[in-house]
Amino acid sequence: MVNVALLSKWHVHADDYAHQANQNKHLEIKVVWDENAERGKEWARKLGVPFEQDLMKVLSNPEIEAVIVDTPTNLHKEIILLSAKNKKHIFTEKVLAFTVEDCKEIYEEVQKNKVKLMVSLPRLTEDYYLYAQQVVNEGLIGKLTYIRCRLAHNGAVPFEGNPNGWLPKHFFNKEECGGGAFIDLGAHPIYLTNRLAGPVKAVTARLQKQFGYEVDVNSVAIIEYENGALGTIETGFLSGRSPFQLELYGTEGALLIEDNKIRLNSKSAGEGWNAPERLPDALPMPMEQWVNSIIDETVPTITDTDVQGLTLINQAALLSQDRGRRVETAEIIIDKQRV
Incomplete structure (x- = not known):
């Protein structure tokens, strides 16, 4: 079982990803963080999991193995880099970042820390x-x-x-x-x-x-x-x-x-x-491709070329x-x- 933290409910697809995570037998949502504490607390209550206001407490928690990022897009780079540096696998809403240079920096950190990154291009x-x-x-x-x-x-x-x-x-x-x-x-x-x-x-x-x-x-x-x-x-x-x-x-x-x-x-x-x-x-x-890549090293069909090309x-x-x-x-x- 892969323990997951939900990072923000900012994006309109956040509920969809929470539902997908709950439906996946290999994932378990453990905690919610949100840059908007009121929104995050309400979401956590709805999902029946704790809310944590301190992002670094979430990312430094060894029990959390992966994160689903639905923050404002301008926070993607910072939060995804922090997640990778803390050895968390990352699923995120598109776009990954505003510039190809930022995308490259993210991928370098992901590869350095040997975590799996998936951007949702369904x-x-x-x-x-x-x-x-x-x-x-x-x-x-x-x-x-x-x-x-x-x-x-x-x-x-x-x-x-x-x-x-x-x-x-x-x-x-x-x-x-x-x-x-x-x-x-x-x-x-x-x-x-x-x-x-x-x-x-x-x-x-x-x-x-x-x-x-x-x-x-x-x-x-x-x-x-x-x-x-x-x-x-x-x-x-x-x-x-x-x-x-x-x-x-x-x-x-x-x-x-x-x-x-x-x-x-x-x-x-x-x-x-x-x-x-x-x-x-x-x-x-x-x-599902993301989870498979974490569990058994399956290579996803959605690639960094797709993400950076976007x-x-x-x-x-x-x-x-x-x-x-x-x-x-x-x-x-x-x-x-x-x-």
Whole structure:
């Protein structure tokens, strides 16, 4: 049994991860810490575990073997580094950190202390993504020329009694979040398209503020890939009833995914649009992969390349927005080497 501490209930997915931990036969939640003591105490009471206000007491406790981090994103680096230095395995919400340089520092500490780090990128385990990857790998649409992914919801649309929508108010705090819709919800289209289209050469982004928010709530990025393909990533908090869409276009066909509807039009798969007869089996969810890596050294399918690639796009998009121009990823440098 792996004894776990929950570090903060700041993120909207914190309850989901607590539920996943409770459902996993190898994990046991032992304590809650939260930078907001009142929130943390209430959560601890709900879960039936103690609350500890001193973070270092949690991290220095030898009985605690792992942590689940759902703090404000601007606290990720500090808390994850402290956790690694105290030999705790780490599961955390995306994004890992605001810069690729910070991500590299975290991974170095993780490797030095021989602990397991998992960032929650759940759509990389889904059957539709695995099918899309299979289509690309097998060349069923020829050479990929264009990819588009859209994920948006109405979390910032006001409704009666909720002038900021259903998202918590702190999700619009630029200091804590590092941004708005693009860095949060946009993470999913980013890491999906990174996997499918490959290394990124340049980013041109428009991170739009509306309704008086200090962060972007309606955003688009044009991505140029090293293989010559183009891509578009779309996200936002102002779209009611917006479907999830993933589209791949190639020299010999196209793959369209809209929510649960999947259609392939391929030169090598017959005439017209066809639904796949069978999708690949979904992979274990990120938390399960994390636990397996702790218990039996199983290598996760979600990698540091996925995690750092996510931060790279966010960093380049923010720079593009601030400078009003196209940004090449070569401009974002660590140790004088290209990311």
